[in-house]
Amino acid sequence: MKQFEDLPAKITHPADPAHELNLTDGVPFVCDGCKEPGCGPRYTHDYGSHSFDLHTCCALAKGTxxxxxxxxxxxxxxxxxxxxxxxxxCDACGEAARGFVYHCSKKGGLDLHPCCASLPERILQDSRVFELRREASRSRPCGMCGEQSGRRRRFWAYRSNLDGEAMDIHVACMKEMARLSWQAAYQNRVGGGQIVQVSVSDMDRMLQSFPGNRARRSGLDKFVKIIGTVASIIIAVIFGNPVAMMAAIAGPGGLLRG
Ligand SMILES: [Zn+2]
Ligand SMILES: [Zn+2]
Ligand SMILES: [Zn+2]
Structure with missing residues (x-):
């Protein structure tokens, strides 16, 4: 995977200046930079009883x-x-920001987790476009939680079209869903990029709430698969795994099966 190969194998970082940090992959982790969950490649120093871990986007964050x-x-x-x-x-996902952030003092203060800041502006999947917006619309239900008001509306969402009917997907909803599987994996310290993925049945269950015309059920099924793939990409980025951006689409266990 190109993006992984482009990352330096070793770095030194001011957060742990005494040790070289090695690029590795495997078990889910908590990033010691941004304090958020991670899955996929990371920079690490192994202290034996514990390790110091950074998302690659946190470790390689630019000054501005x-x-x-x-x-x-x-x-x-x-x-x-x-x-x-x-x-x-975090003004992207709506969750607490306690560590590494990108901060802007304008507009009453804006803060972004480094991983959230790296979310793609648009995702093209199966000739449908998903566009990143700063907040969800009041008139469109979220494809995952079915809500069109509430707190999550004020944070980032991806907007797309389902046969002429607009749909937003809250970034917060995707993060929350993925966090549940991440937590189980983290407690068992079992590894693999597969952990933070969305199953088609998960997606299907969540999309039940979408108020679309049931007569278009077959179209909805196709859209569920597309959203599943897009959600996997977004979740991978939020958890610090740009590699999965490709793997989720192309991988044998990816969401394009069946
Ligand atoms: Zn981090
Ligand atoms: Zn965030
Ligand atoms: Zn939602």
Missing amino acids: MRHPLFGDLAFEFRTKPPPPVDDTI
């Missing part, structure tokens, strides 16, 4: 960045959000 959703606003990388740290949430 601009994000396509925020135009000219400049974000600055920080090892912690500015105080009060305990109140800080």
Whole structure:
């Protein structure tokens, strides 16, 4: 996988300056940078009783960045959000931001987990486009939770079309769903990029709430598969695994089966 090969095999990082960090893959982990769950490639130093782990996007974060959703606003990388740290949430996924963030002091303060900041602006899947938006629409239900109001609406969503009917998918919903399988895997310390994937039956169950015309059921089934693949890509990025972006689409255990 090209993106994995492009990463340096060893780095030194100010967060653990005494040790080289090695690029590795395997068990699910908690990133010691952003404090968020991870799965897939990571930079690590093994202390024996525990390890120091960083998402690759956290380890290789740039000093400043601009994000396509925020135009000219400049974000600055920080090892912690500015105080009060305990109140800080990621403006992409809506979850707590307690460690590494990209911070912008404008607009009342914006913070992004480094992995969330690396979500693709658009995903093309089976000739359908999913476009990243800063918030979900009031008039479109989320394809996963079925809600069109509530707290999650205020955070990032991917927008697409189902036979003329618009649909948003909350990034927060995908993260929450994947976190459940991540937690089980983390407790058992069993590994593999497969952990953070969405099964077609998961997706199907969640899409039951979509208020589409039942007569278009066959079209919906196809759309469920497409969303499943797109969700796998998004989840992989949120958990710090750009490799799975390709694997989820092409892999034998991927969502294109059946
Ligand atoms: Zn991280
Ligand atoms: Zn986030
Ligand atoms: Zn939702």
